Amino acid sequence: MADLVDLTAAQDLEALRAHLDETGTLDIAEELARVPPEEMAVPFRLLAKDRALQVFEALDPAHQQQLLDALREDRVRELVAEMDPDDRARLLDEMPAKVAKRLLGGLSREERQLTSILLGYPAESAGRIMSPQFVNLRAAMTTADALAKIRRAGTDAETVYTLPVTDDARRLVGVVSLRDLVTAPPTRRVEELMVGDVVSVHVGADQEEAARLIQDADLLALPVVDQEERLVGVITVDDAMEVLEREVTEDVSRAGGVEPLDRPYLTAGPFDLARKRAVWLLFLGVAAVLTVNVLTAFEETLEAVATLAVFIPLLIDTGGNSGAQASTVVIRAMSIGEVRFRDLPRVLGRELLVGVMLGLMLGLVAFPLVSWVFGLEFGIIIAATLVAIVIWATLAGAALPMLAKRFGLDPAVLSAPIITTLVDATGLLIYLGIAVVVLSEELAAASAVMTVLTG
Amino acid sequence: MADLVDLTAAQDLEALRAHLDETGTLDIAEELARVPPEEMAVPFRLLAKDRALQVFEALDPAHQQQLLDALREDRVRELVAEMDPDDRARLLDEMPAKVAKRLLGGLSREERQLTSILLGYPAESAGRIMSPQFVNLRAAMTTADALAKIRRAGTDAETVYTLPVTDDARRLVGVVSLRDLVTAPPTRRVEELMVGDVVSVHVGADQEEAARLIQDADLLALPVVDQEERLVGVITVDDAMEVLEREVTEDVSRAGGVEPLDRPYLTAGPFDLARKRAVWLLFLGVAAVLTVNVLTAFEETLEAVATLAVFIPLLIDTGGNSGAQASTVVIRAMSIGEVRFRDLPRVLGRELLVGVMLGLMLGLVAFPLVSWVFGLEFGIIIAATLVAIVIWATLAGAALPMLAKRFGLDPAVLSAPIITTLVDATGLLIYLGIAVVVLSEELAAASAVMTVLTG
Numbered sequence: 001m002a003d004l005v006d007l008t009a010a011q012d013l014e015a016l017r018a019h020l021d022e023t024g025t026l027d028i029a030e031e032l033a034r035v036p037p038e039e040m041a042v043p044f045r046l047l048a049k050d051r052a053l054q055v056f057e058a059l060d061p062a063h064q065q066q067l068l069d070a071l072r073e074d075r076v077r078e079l080v081a082e083m084d085p086d087d088r089a090r091l092l093d094e095m096p097a098k099v100a101k102r103l104l105g106g107l108s109r110e111e112r113q114l115t116s117i118l119l120g121y122p123a124e125s126a127g128r129i130m131s132p133q134f135v136n137l138r139a140a141m142t143t144a145d146a147l148a149k150i151r152r153a154g155t156d157a158e159t160v161y162t163l164p165v166t167d168d169a170r171r172l173v174g175v176v177s178l179r180d181l182v183t184a185p186p187t188r189r190v191e192e193l194m195v196g197d198v199v200s201v202h203v204g205a206d207q208e209e210a211a212r213l214i215q216d217a218d219l220l221a222l223p224v225v226d227q228e229e230r231l232v233g234v235i236t237v238d239d240a241m242e243v244l245e246r247e248v249t250e251d252v253s254r255a256g257g258v259e260p261l262d263r264p265y266l267t268a269g270p271f272d273l274a275r276k277r278a279v280w281l282l283f284l285g286v287a288a289v290l291t292v293n294v295l296t297a298f299e300e301t302l303e304a305v306a307t308l309a310v311f312i313p314l315l316i317d318t319g320g321n322s323g324a325q326a327s328t329v330v331i332r333a334m335s336i337g338e339v340r341f342r343d344l345p346r347v348l349g350r351e352l353l354v355g356v357m358l359g360l361m362l363g364l365v366a367f368p369l370v371s372w373v374f375g376l377e378f379g380i381i382i383a384a385t386l387v388a389i390v391i392w393a394t395l396a397g398a399a400l401p402m403l404a405k406r407f408g409l410d411p412a413v414l415s416a417p418i419i420t421t422l423v424d425a426t427g428l429l430i431y432l433g434i435a436v437v438v439l440s441e442e443l444a445a446a447s448a449v450m451t452v453l454t455g
Numbered sequence: 456m457a458d459l460v461d462l463t464a465a466q467d468l469e470a471l472r473a474h475l476d477e478t479g480t481l482d483i484a485e486e487l488a489r490v491p492p493e494e495m496a497v498p499f500r501l502l503a504k505d506r507a508l509q510v511f512e513a514l515d516p517a518h519q520q521q522l523l524d525a526l527r528e529d530r531v532r533e534l535v536a537e538m539d540p541d542d543r544a545r546l547l548d549e550m551p552a553k554v555a556k557r558l559l560g561g562l563s564r565e566e567r568q569l570t571s572i573l574l575g576y577p578a579e580s581a582g583r584i585m586s587p588q589f590v591n592l593r594a595a596m597t598t599a600d601a602l603a604k605i606r607r608a609g610t611d612a613e614t615v616y617t618l619p620v621t622d623d624a625r626r627l628v629g630v631v632s633l634r635d636l637v638t639a640p641p642t643r644r645v646e647e648l649m650v651g652d653v654v655s656v657h658v659g660a661d662q663e664e665a666a667r668l669i670q671d672a673d674l675l676a677l678p679v680v681d682q683e684e685r686l687v688g689v690i691t692v693d694d695a696m697e698v699l700e701r702e703v704t705e706d707v708s709r710a711g712g713v714e715p716l717d718r719p720y721l722t723a724g725p726f727d728l729a730r731k732r733a734v735w736l737l738f739l740g741v742a743a744v745l746t747v748n749v750l751t752a753f754e755e756t757l758e759a760v761a762t763l764a765v766f767i768p769l770l771i772d773t774g775g776n777s778g779a780q781a782s783t784v785v786i787r788a789m790s791i792g793e794v795r796f797r798d799l800p801r802v803l804g805r806e807l808l809v810g811v812m813l814g815l816m817l818g819l820v821a822f823p824l825v826s827w828v829f830g831l832e833f834g835i836i837i838a839a840t841l842v843a844i845v846i847w848a849t850l851a852g853a854a855l856p857m858l859a860k861r862f863g864l865d866p867a868v869l870s871a872p873i874i875t876t877l878v879d880a881t882g883l884l885i886y887l888g889i890a891v892v893v894l895s896e897e898l899a900a901a902s903a904v905m906t907v908l909t910g
Contacts, residue, residue: 256783291768309764313746328711
């Protein structure tokens with residue numbers, strides 16, 4: 001079936017209109033994101049005004065920006081004016097400063113102020129994603145008063161389901177739910193219904209902290225306060241979900257040795273994509289020079305017994321994989337708060353057992369096979385190396401991210417590729433160390449032959 | 456400062472009580488999860504009844520189960536009876552069938568029915584996480600009637616903020632928000648306020664699909680319908696967040712070559728932890744035998760020029776890293792819906808350019824360094840191999856997860872370790888192929904020497 005991409009490319013306005021009529025807002029936004037940037041304005045202009053705004057709001061900032069670039073100035077101003085202050089702040093933040101300034105200038109004084117306040121908070125802070133539009137109640141109000149205030153002031157507010165209660169100095173003293181207001185008798189006072197032990201967040205706190213609070217406490221909205229505990233905004237659950245998705249993308253990217261992209265994959269140019277990987281790839285490449293050093297030190301051994309080289313990839317892959325497994329599990333447990341630094345001894349105790357079990361398993365599988373094809377001595381070398389490498393890599397993979405966090409680094413930075421590269425060099429030392437011990441007689445004989453030949 | 460773990464271990468009931476009094480519910484739950492299972496009952500028993508229920512609900516099912524194991528039968532029955540039907544279904548689902556059956560038997564008939572319905576839907580389906588307790592309205596009601604019904608029936612419902620509207624046959628015809636009901640005049644009819652173009656989900660649909668819908672459409676609750684489009688439940692945003700967190704844990708685990716754990720890290724035994732990694736580690740180890748085959752085929756070459764072996768780890772690490780980078784980015788873009796199979800040509804076009812840029816960068820860095828230490832021929836071999844391997848690995852890393860999805864597999868299964876192992880063998884072929892061409896004269900000479908020596 002033809003979708004927005006094909007219909008736009010075909011410039012078939014009749015069919016486009018019919019398609020837009022029978023497609024939901026969300027699906028339109030999703031298809032629109034796939035239309036090449038320079039053509040995005042074509043289907044968008046065919047949408048009715050309120051529907052167009054809904055579609056626009058469902059796009060992420062990178063696609064919103066592409067679309068705005070393709071629209072006429074007055075339409076742009078209109079769309080930006082209709083956005084919620086927090087979404088608008090997010091969009092303007094990603095635009096070139098000049099464009100953002102011009103768009104801000106086109107807003108009404110009130111809307112401009114609301115957005116400027118948010119843009120004044122530090123990047124990644126709770127203040128950036130909160131809405132400054134909320135309905136706050138007083139403890140002494142009756143539920144009837146409260147509902148009347150919600151009716152009056154509730155249309156512009158980001159949410160009316162979780163209502164902050166403040167005192168004369170605008171300090172947060174409690175929170176009441178609309179559900180309790182609606183189900184209580186009209187003469188009941190807000191203070192009887194409100195929860196006084198409020199979960200709130202400071203305006204300068206990290207966005208991820210705020211989002212995790214919303215998730216852990218199953219909140220619909222989280223009050224945001226300034227240094228004097230005065231209420232300045234609320235963060236709603238939909239913004240929390242967006243933040244968490246962005247954080248996950250960051251963690252996942254780092255775990256794969258890539259700097260996070262900040263924008264949808266298909267809107268990023270190849271040079272951008274390469275730049276996000278270049279630093280890590282180069283760094284990991286330089287770190288891998290360690291392996292060259294180790295092997296150069298053992299070059300004579302490798303020359304004497306070339307069969308040893310044959311197992312290098314298998315052994316370092318296995319070490320890398322078991323290290324990556326341990327670090328993946330530990331990093332995830334840390335990022336959802338299950339494991340903290342003080343759990344290090346417990347974690348290492350478990351991972352030691354895990355490493356021993358996995359190492360023995362692989363050693364027992366490898367021993368008969370390798371002995372059969374390459375002889376008993378190689379069977380012993382490879383099995384012993386597998387046991388040692390897997391235990392070592394598992395412990396290193398579990399410990400390094402925890403230590404990183406202890407020293408204030410993002411544990412996700414100690415990604416699988418880094419662990420792999422770190423355990424490769426040490427793994428090779430273990431391997432060739434074991435080989436030299438087991439093969440000492442052969443190596444002595446070989447070295448005698450070599451001396452005769454080259455001497 | 457002493458926390459629940461230390462205070463419980465010290466059996467200092469006085470200090471425990473004081474600590475519980477000044478700690479928030481969420482923090483208590485978090486600390487309780489760290490107390491050894493056999494001691495969990497001690498601090499829990501000190502909590503007031505309603506607080507104890509809140510703490511219990513804030514625990515995840517694995518910790519809930521540990522706690523129940525430590526409590527007396529009548530207390531267990533009480534706690535389970537107080538839970539919401541959907542949370543209870545989740546908990547019972549993870550318990551041994553016998554225990555679950557006994558606990559179900561201890562419930563009132565109504566509560567038992569509500570939970571049994573949910574447990575009857577397939578695992579991972581929307582039906583399992585929905586709440587069967589909702590307030591449904593009729594289109595002909597006035598807002599006053601609707602609010603009266605909410606007041607009557609709203610206390611047990613999971614949410615009253617998004618209210619489904621049904622017809623005589625219980626078929627879903629729209630959705631209205633409590634905000635609109637509260638702010639509209641009392642004589643307004645529900646049908647004038649409701650949104651008719653409802654986003655809903657089928658009871659058998661995948662939980663992740665339902666959760667993504669809630670996230671993408673910024674919903675507080677999503678109606679769930681059966682095959683006849685009759686309303687059977689609602690899924691709320693807090694359940695959606697939990698599902699998404701679980702899905703992320705699954706994806707992240709698979710990306711690290713680990714089967715997902717299903718339970719918090721510290722509650723899983725070492726044998727469990729090892730089992731989740733054993734299959735992948737073994738599978739990857741067997742796949743790495745390919746690299747042994749490739750190197751065995753080139754054993755003579757390696758014997759003649761042992762320096763070639765020195766670069767093997769560096770080259771396969773770099774190939775593995777660039778493959779992992781590409782697959783990480785593409786898998787994430789697919790899992791949040793940015794990229795679909797039909798975008799394959801665009802993705803490959805970009806990744807080809809990215810691979811060329813990154814390969815050339817590494818080649819240009821390596822060429823002078825390797826030439827200087829190991830001679831011009833090695834400089835050429837290593838630089839050319841880096842360019843070729845990085846391009847090949849980048850393309851494979853991007854294409855394989857997309858192809859996997861096309862054939863109905865979870866793209867996350869084509870994890871970084873698998874991509875690494877797959878490109879290792881082919882990377883070695885590329886490397887030694889290039890080496891043989893560049894070194895053909897040396898190899899011929901060496902082979903002549905060998906023939907003399909061994910013949």
